[in-house]
Amino acid sequence: MKALALCCSPRKEGNTSKALSLLLEKLPADWQKEMINLHDFDIKACGELCNAECLREDVCKVDALNERVRLLEKLKSADVIVIGTPTYNTDIPSKLRTLLERGYLENYLKNKVVALLIVSNLGGVKALCTLTSSLILDAQAIIAGAVIVPGYREGGKTVNDSKTQMLIDYLAKRIIEVVNLMYYCQPC
Numbered sequence: 001m002k003a004l005a006l007c008c009s010p011r012k013e014g015n016t017s018k019a020l021s022l023l024l025e026k027l028p029a030d031w032q033k034e035m036i037n038l039h040d041f042d043i044k045a046c047g048e049l050c051n052a053e054c055l056r057e058d059v060c061k062v063d064a065l066n067e068r069v070r071l072l073e074k075l076k077s078a079d080v081i082v083i084g085t086p087t088y089n090t091d092i093p094s095k096l097r098t099l100l101e102r103g104y105l106e107n108y109l110k111n112k113v114v115a116l117l118i119v120s121n122l123g124g125v126k127a128l129c130t131l132t133s134s135l136i137l138d139a140q141a142i143i144a145g146a147v148i149v150p151g152y153r154e155g156g157k158t159v160n161d162s163k164t165q166m167l168i169d170y171l172a173k174r175i176i177e178v179v180n181l182m183y184y185c186q187p188c
């Protein structure tokens with residue numbers, strides 16, 4: 001089983017990345033685990049490199065010109081994807097929105113087990129709605145679970161918070177439960 005964590009915070013050693021590392025640790029030792037950062041991929045917004053030709057031709061011209069497909073192929077290669085994100089101004093950061101906005105997500109994420117780890121004090125539920133609406137309605141992914149853990153200015157504080165640790169335990173257990181059901185047809 002391969003679990004891939006996508007960290008969507010520009011702070012590569014910040015709260016989101018540390019919370020994702022803890023979650024990966026809680027997944028079974030015999031799983032393959034990897035974390036990548038969204039900010040290592042050059043992904044342009046819809047319309048930034050084209051004139052919305054997709055509206056006529058049903059194909060994204062920009063996909064050939066930047067790294068979105070490289071990232072989506074990487075996600076497709078995993079059995080379980082964990083998206084970890086901070087909230088910026090009460091919603092998901094724009095780079096994550098850019099990834100989701102250009103559509104065609106079902107080609108990569110359909111029926112993938114996806115879990116969400118949102119680092120937020122304010123706007124976490126809105127970020128959750130933004131993410132789940134794209135992932136369910138557009139990507140047709142299977143959402144195993146989602147948690148909203150507290151955010152801090154200081155990198156590293158989130159992971160030491162007892163509420164975070166309890167929620168991450170829950171999310172890890174839920175991921176394992178859904179994987180067992182989906183891949184081995186075994187209820188826990």
Ligand SMILES: Cc1cc2nc3c(=O)[nH]c(=O)nc-3n(C[C@H](O)[C@H](O)[C@H](O)COP(=O)(O)O)c2cc1C
Nearest residue numbers: 009011014015016086088089090120121122151152
């Ligand atoms: C531009 C910007 C906007 C932010 N907006 C919010 C917000 O709306 N709600 C919130 O809870 N935290 C907000 N924060 C704080 C971070 O989300 C919070 O510190 C979180 O722990 C960041 O995770 P990180 O360490 O991975 O960057 C914002 C931070 C930045 C830089």
